[in-house]
Amino acid sequence: MSDTLDIIxxxxxxxxxxxxxxxxxxxxxxxxxxxSFVPEEIIHAAGMVPYRLRAVGSKETRLGDTYYSAxxxxxxxxxxxxxxxxxxxxxxxxxxxxxxxxxxxMYDNWRNAFQTQGLGPEFLHMFVAPHTTSETSFQRFLxxxxxxxxxxxxxxxxxxxxxALQNSIAIYNQRRELLRGLNEMRKLPEPPIFGAEMLAVxxxxxxxxxxxxxxxxxxxxxxxxNRRIDGEGKLRIVLAGGAMEEIEHIQMIESCGAIAxxxxxxxxxxxxxxxxxxxxxxxxxVAKRYLYEVSCPRMIDEFDKRSASLEKIMxxxxxxxxxxxxxxxxxxxxxxxxxxxxxxxxxxxxxxxxEREMYGGGEGQMxxxxxxxxxxxxxxxx
Amino acid sequence: xxxxxTENFAISRAALRASRFGAMLSRYPRALGWVRxxxxxxxxxxxxxxxKHFRFFILLAGCAMSDPKDLKALGILSRDLNxxxxxxxxxxxxxxxxxxxxxxxxxxxxAFDVRQYVPETFAIVSQMAGSDAAVEMIERAEEEGMAPEHxxxxxxxxxxxxxxxxxKPDVIISSSHPCDSVASSYQTLQYMTKVPMFVLDTPxxxxxxxFKHYENNLWDLIAFLEKHLDQKLDWDKLREICANxxxxxxxxQELSExxxxxxxxxxxxxxxxxxxxxxxxxxxxxxxxxxxLVHANARERLRKKRSFIEKEKIRMIWYDxxxxxxxxxxxxxxxxxxxxxxxxxxxxxxxxxxxSSPETMVRDLAKTHLYCTMVRHTRGPAEFYLxxxxxxxxxxxxxxxxxxxxxxxxxxxxxxxxxxxxCREAGLPSLFVSSDIFDKRHVTEEEVKRQFEDFFRSxxxx
Numbered sequence: 001m002s003d004t005l006d007i008i009x010x011x012x013x014x015x016x017x018x019x020x021x022x023x024x025x026x027x028x029x030x031x032x033x034x035x036s037f038v039p040e041e042i043i044h045a046a047g048m049v050p051y052r053l054r055a056v057g058s059k060e061t062r063l064g065d066t067y068y069s070a071x072x073x074x075x076x077x078x079x080x081x082x083x084x085x086x087x088x089x090x091x092x093x094x095x096x097x098x099x100x101x102x103x104x105x106m107y108d109n110w111r112n113a114f115q116t117q118g119l120g121p122e123f124l125h126m127f128v129a130p131h132t133t134s135e136t137s138f139q140r141f142l143x144x145x146x147x148x149x150x151x152x153x154x155x156x157x158x159x160x161x162x163x164a165l166q167n168s169i170a171i172y173n174q175r176r177e178l179l180r181g182l183n184e185m186r187k188l189p190e191p192p193i194f195g196a197e198m199l200a201v202x203x204x205x206x207x208x209x210x211x212x213x214x215x216x217x218x219x220x221x222x223x224x225x226n227r228r229i230d231g232e233g234k235l236r237i238v239l240a241g242g243a244m245e246e247i248e249h250i251q252m253i254e255s256c257g258a259i260a261x262x263x264x265x266x267x268x269x270x271x272x273x274x275x276x277x278x279x280x281x282x283x284x285x286v287a288k289r290y291l292y293e294v295s296c297p298r299m300i301d302e303f304d305k306r307s308a309s310l311e312k313i314m315x316x317x318x319x320x321x322x323x324x325x326x327x328x329x330x331x332x333x334x335x336x337x338x339x340x341x342x343x344x345x346x347x348x349x350x351x352x353x354x355e356r357e358m359y360g361g362g363e364g365q366m367x368x369x370x371x372x373x374x375x376x377x378x379x380x381x382x
Numbered sequence: 383x384x385x386x387x388t389e390n391f392a393i394s395r396a397a398l399r400a401s402r403f404g405a406m407l408s409r410y411p412r413a414l415g416w417v418r419x420x421x422x423x424x425x426x427x428x429x430x431x432x433x434k435h436f437r438f439f440i441l442l443a444g445c446a447m448s449d450p451k452d453l454k455a456l457g458i459l460s461r462d463l464n465x466x467x468x469x470x471x472x473x474x475x476x477x478x479x480x481x482x483x484x485x486x487x488x489x490x491x492x493a494f495d496v497r498q499y500v501p502e503t504f505a506i507v508s509q510m511a512g513s514d515a516a517v518e519m520i521e522r523a524e525e526e527g528m529a530p531e532h533x534x535x536x537x538x539x540x541x542x543x544x545x546x547x548x549x550k551p552d553v554i555i556s557s558s559h560p561c562d563s564v565a566s567s568y569q570t571l572q573y574m575t576k577v578p579m580f581v582l583d584t585p586x587x588x589x590x591x592x593f594k595h596y597e598n599n600l601w602d603l604i605a606f607l608e609k610h611l612d613q614k615l616d617w618d619k620l621r622e623i624c625a626n627x628x629x630x631x632x633x634x635q636e637l638s639e640x641x642x643x644x645x646x647x648x649x650x651x652x653x654x655x656x657x658x659x660x661x662x663x664x665x666x667x668x669x670x671x672x673x674x675l676v677h678a679n680a681r682e683r684l685r686k687k688r689s690f691i692e693k694e695k696i697r698m699i700w701y702d703x704x705x706x707x708x709x710x711x712x713x714x715x716x717x718x719x720x721x722x723x724x725x726x727x728x729x730x731x732x733x734x735x736x737x738s739s740p741e742t743m744v745r746d747l748a749k750t751h752l753y754c755t756m757v758r759h760t761r762g763p764a765e766f767y768l769x770x771x772x773x774x775x776x777x778x779x780x781x782x783x784x785x786x787x788x789x790x791x792x793x794x795x796x797x798x799x800x801x802x803x804x805c806r807e808a809g810l811p812s813l814f815v816s817s818d819i820f821d822k823r824h825v826t827e828e829e830v831k832r833q834f835e836d837f838f839r840s841x842x843x844x
Contacts (some may be wrong), residue, residue, distance in 0.1 A: 028383050029818075060790050066799070067796070067798070067799045068795070068800055069787075069795035069796065069798050071531070071789060071792060071795055072792055072795060072796050073792075076796075098586050100562050101561055101562045101792045101793035101796065102792055102793075104586075104793070105764070105793055105796035105797060107763065107801070108763055108764035108796075108800070109764075109796070109797075109800075110766070111764075111802055112610070112799070112803075116803075126586065126763065128585070128586040128587070130558075130583045131558035131565065131581065131583050131584075132581045132583045132829070134580075134583070134599075134602060136583070136598040136599055136602055137583050139598075140585075140591075140595045140598075143591065157417075172410060176667065292593060297566060297569070298565075300556065300558055300565050300566075300568065300569060300581045301579070301581050303572075311420055313708050314627060328531070329531050329568050329792060330531075330533060331529065331532055331533075331561070331562035331563040331790075331792065332562050332566050334528075334529025334530065334532055334563075334566065334571055335528075335532070335567060335570055336566070336569075337527075337529065337568030338526075338527050338528050338529065338570055339569060339570060339573050342573065345484070
């Protein structure tokens with residue numbers, strides 16, 4: 001048993017937690033964001049707490065649907081529904097990103113709701129990241145990071161010094177190292193943690209101040225040293241996809257006879273795998289890490305790198321199969337799934353593509369597909 | 383993944399034959415006028431097993447232009463289109479083949495000695511071989527595993543490759559606009575063809591830094607092309623092309639503006655067709671001549687305060703896309719006297735290119751590319767759609783707003799409420815149709831027409 005894991009799981013189940021409340025009480029500003037390309041270090045260095053917006057707890061999209069259509073992403077509709085229900089009233093600002101066509105429109109819709117309905121907060125900022133990794137894009141991204149720093153300094157009257165940024169980089173790297181340490185343990189034949197639990201850990205860490213995250217992860221690392229999950233007869237799988245926060249969904253997959261020992265999820269392992277360099281110009285170091293290492297399908301010139309990275313994960317974690325998770329109407333992951341399917345044929349690994357609406361139910365049908373897939377994998381192995 | 387048993391370019395050849403026939407007819411505009419009168423009823427009645435094979439051809443051969451004076455212009459434009467298709471299918475050519483995404487303007491490419499192919503154009507061109515052709519390609523792509531929610535233009539491009547309707551590329555040029563779907567599909571095309579691909583990173587904003595970033599991208603593109611094609615860009619040729627582009631844009635921009643007049647002296651069709659011409663050979667003498675002629679004809683009608691149809695009754699502002707698989711505009715014009723006075727895809731609003739030096743050309747090409755139809759709206763914040771939309775409402779005396787929402791345009795659909803709010807404030811009745819530009823499986827022509835009839839009647843417009 002792990003007390004810390006239980007604490008973290010509870011954190012993952014809700015939006016507002018005692019750590020965030022405490023930070024706000026101490027006068028720290030809470031800045032919401034949606035995409036992994038938004039540099040938490042810069043927000044933190046400006047004295048604020050970066051907080052990843054999630055759909056957790058959302059039961060419907062009734063209000064969100066007044067803005068979005070039925071062919072828009074359910075994650076975005078849930079989050080915006082929560083915003084319109086004032087469930088993010090504790091935020092002092094929101095940073096949007098041109099991650100995808102659905103998410104970037106939340107910048108427009110939120111501003112419209114601010115103007116027409118007084119929906120706060122007032123600080124709504126669009127952070128723009130390039131879609132390519134060329135030198136030209138790198139220079140543009142560097143510029144964007146500098147502009148972003150200036151905007152935060154001006155709007156929040158904050159002093160974003162080089163030293164502060166170096167310290168922020170160091171503590172976020174610490175968090176990444178601890179998460180990587182947990183992921184390393186998942187390579188064991190009997191890993192200490194289920195994939196569903198790990199997703200809870202990774203999600204919770206984005207909704208609390210990094211200082212608390214480091215404390216909790218240090219404690220969790222100690223507590224997991226002697227925890228083992230019986231892997232006998234269970235398939236080892238890797239999960240890949242965009243934003244994923246439905247812990248029950250992973251539990252359902254694992255209950256069919258598998259352990260998710262690795263992931264390449266936007267809200268999962270992809271956030272932790274590479275640290276920011278702690279030498280040289282800190283802004284340039286942040287730019288390098290975010291532009292070159294957070295590769296998701298929105299980056300148009302990097303599929304080969306993503307495929308190689310996934311292949312390495314599958315080898316390192318000795319996985320039997322890949323399950324990709326896609327939200328309906330996600331063009332980016334739709335395209336990625338197509339390519340990964342070709343790669344699965346080329347490299348000979350079994351792959352199942354699951355498509356879902358966020359918190360949209362349909363568990364029975366999904367379970368049947370997973371069971372049939374696992375049976376197929378086992379038959380192939382025997 | 384290609385199917386070796388399929389004849390290369392089977393659909394493209396049929397489309398080319400139809401297009402050549404249309405071009406031949408357009409040499410005799412008077413005779414074509416009569417053909418148009420005879421054929422129009424066949425084109426605008428609901429699709430059936432007989433007319434589905436040639437409706438789009440009839441449209442391109444003349445039905446798009448309600449005034450016979452404009453028929454000649456179509457013949458001029460079809461020269462470029464035919465040359466484009468011939469080049470695409472010229473397997474004996476030793477010129478490098480470059481694929482270029484449909485939202486990119488291809489002036490720079492044309493200043494190299496290359497053949498070019500715009501993968502999404504196949505979805506339009508193939509309609510000349512019957513309205514089932516695009517659907518056949520879409521189904522090929524979906525059968526291979528391409529996501530159903532992808533834009534049908536993107537799926538058609540992949541399907542065409544699978545069905546041996548696409549030439550083998552040497553390099554590919556793509557961009558991060560206009561949407562996730564198209565951007566994503568180029569990763570697929572590159573994966574399938576295994577050739578070098580250059581991706582232009584499209585800026586979000588319209589400020590100096592953004593234009594500069596895109597300009598830098600264009601310089602990178604030139605370096606990429608020079609390296610992979612083993613050629614130098616011909617700056618004199620580019621200068622000539624840019625000069626033609628300036629002139630073409632001048633005519634088309636004025637044509638866009640002429641529709642402010644009541645009645646409108648021009649249909650939206652020449653502007654939409656110029657889009658096809660732009661993909662085939664933007665900045666060509668033919669494209670310029672086409673623009674000059676449709677401009678002159680419209681100006682003549684404007685001077686006489688004449689509509690391009692018999693009687694204009696309803697003025698529509700049209701956003702998102704036209705339906706390519708169904709000739710809706712001639713039907714709307716004939717049945718309701720309803721004309722499109724401004725639309726999302728056809729409207730030209732750009733800046734001239736300073737041709738005095740390579741630096742000024744690339745600087746201004748960056749701007750003109752970012753001001754291209756669709757690109758200027760989709761890549762940035764809602765204001766990029768809505769400010770132009772509000773201006774159109776103020777200046778074009780529209781009676782209603784039509785949002786022909788394409789399934790691929792998720793970003794446009796995400797602004798649905800804001801469009802409605804603008805219409806409500808302006809007192810403009812609005813119709814939102816869930817449709818697909820090329821995929822007639824999504825919604826039938828009959829259903830779309832029914833929605834129009836109900837909308838016009840319930841709002842007292844018909």
